[in-house]
Amino acid sequence: MLRTQSGLRVLGAQDLPEVLDLLAADPVRNVFVDYRARLTRLEPRWLGGEIWGWFRDGRLASVCHAAANLVPAMADEEALDAFAGRARKRGRTCSTIVGPRDQVEVLWDRLSSHWGPARELRWQQPHLEISGSSDVEADPLVRRSEASDIETLYPACVAMYTEEVGVSPEWDGGRDLYRARVAQLVSRGWSFARYEEGRVVFKAEIACSTPHACQVQGVYVAPDRRGEGLATRGMAAVVELARREIAPVVSLYVNGHNTAARTAYDRAGFRQTETFATVMF
Template sequence: MPTTTRHGVRPLGSADLEAFLALAERDPVVNVFAIYRARTTSLEPRWLGGEVWGRFANGELVAACHVGANLVPIQATADDARAFAERALTRSRSVSTIVGPHDAVRVFWDSVADSWGSPRECRWEQPHLVIDTPPLVEADHRVRRTTRQDLPELYPACVAMYTEEVGVSPEAGGGADLYRARVSQLTSRGWSFARFDEGRVVFKAEVACATEDAAQVQGVWVPPDRRGEGLATAGMAAVVDFVQHEIAPVVSLYVNEWNTPARRAYEAVGFRETMRFSTVMF
């Protein structure tokens, strides 16, 4: 029988932070987003912009689920995912994305699909890639950290990448100010990297979240007319160098299964697949 929310699922708060971190740090690379969010918010709902649910067994936290703009299962078995789905069905859908390890996302989605409506897209087999060694190829030394002065050129490139990747502009529905603030925030943190040729972005990538153990890269992009030149391979080697020396020793990302050029570039740099992620987008 499916586990119900009566069997140990409740929202977590700041008093649960230590237990949550102990759970998530069982896999500090896969769970880097959850760990980063927990440390920056102390699991306080007003800072989370949502909740983190925990599932307990015999008083011990055994699984969790981040429920904000992104719903992310953490160390969740199939039984845990069904329990979180049952809780999710007690409220209307507020998340725009379900993302995380394939098995947990698949079970969660199968449990809520009839009630949550048709997603815009499902990406079921996204390789989750990791590199914890130096890059295997020479880095592009023209890749550098971006600055606020780069925003007039960088921001349109970020919009183009997001629109191509997600299928919807981040500026849709009045989201331009929020997205611009996000791009600026990553630049201010030193988490945004790009190569500029004659003032134009020809490669870019960002660190989305990081801990002392791992950093997750997102937003890797080369303009369509410059693809096939090796910019992504050498550019990612530069990003890995920056991250490993200055942010965290392990770099991770996940990529769409069908994106063969990107997967070849990451493989050339030295990334290896460790598991599959899935993403359901609304």
């Protein structure tokens, strides 16, 4: 097969081994793109978009996930220029640009005059990892959610999303789609929560996973139970369960201004390895 010597092209199933080899150079920070590549096998109908590859001297050097989220991986400025150029021509189809801050900054610099204004810019999002046991005792009441928990779990998921994103996931007819996403995470065994008296007081989900790592999302403590250490001990439980049954390294990224969450993650044993950024539309 004729291979691109240098430049950008849309990747397909035949490129999957090369994509996975590239992402394996930094498998924790690249976990989202790695997960999506494995899940969809780079088939556009499953991606709901495309994955672009930047080639240099006939070898894949960078990739960019371009679907509901625009996510660069292993991209230098030359690759980011090419990705931004294709994104401008294609038009905005994503709800966020997210990834390592240095890469997101370049993309947004190239795209802001075409895709702006953004609804929100989050430039300080520490990326955290833990690859060993937590520093605190795990909460024994945190468990995997089950199908029978969804009626109780769903309101907490809506509350977390609305508080974090600033818009309800049910806005503009999104309820069925978001509820299906919650049910999907439960069915995969990726939802963890502490249930008390018919409600959720702590929860977290695994957003994506590969053989190398998984990424946590949706961490939430009921407002009237904050300050009790539920997040610290709850995250210790999530780390214990995830590392034993899902992936050896647990990661997440958090808003820099969220000092309560950052304190909880630090106490649970997470350590910063990168700074991420998110552009939200």
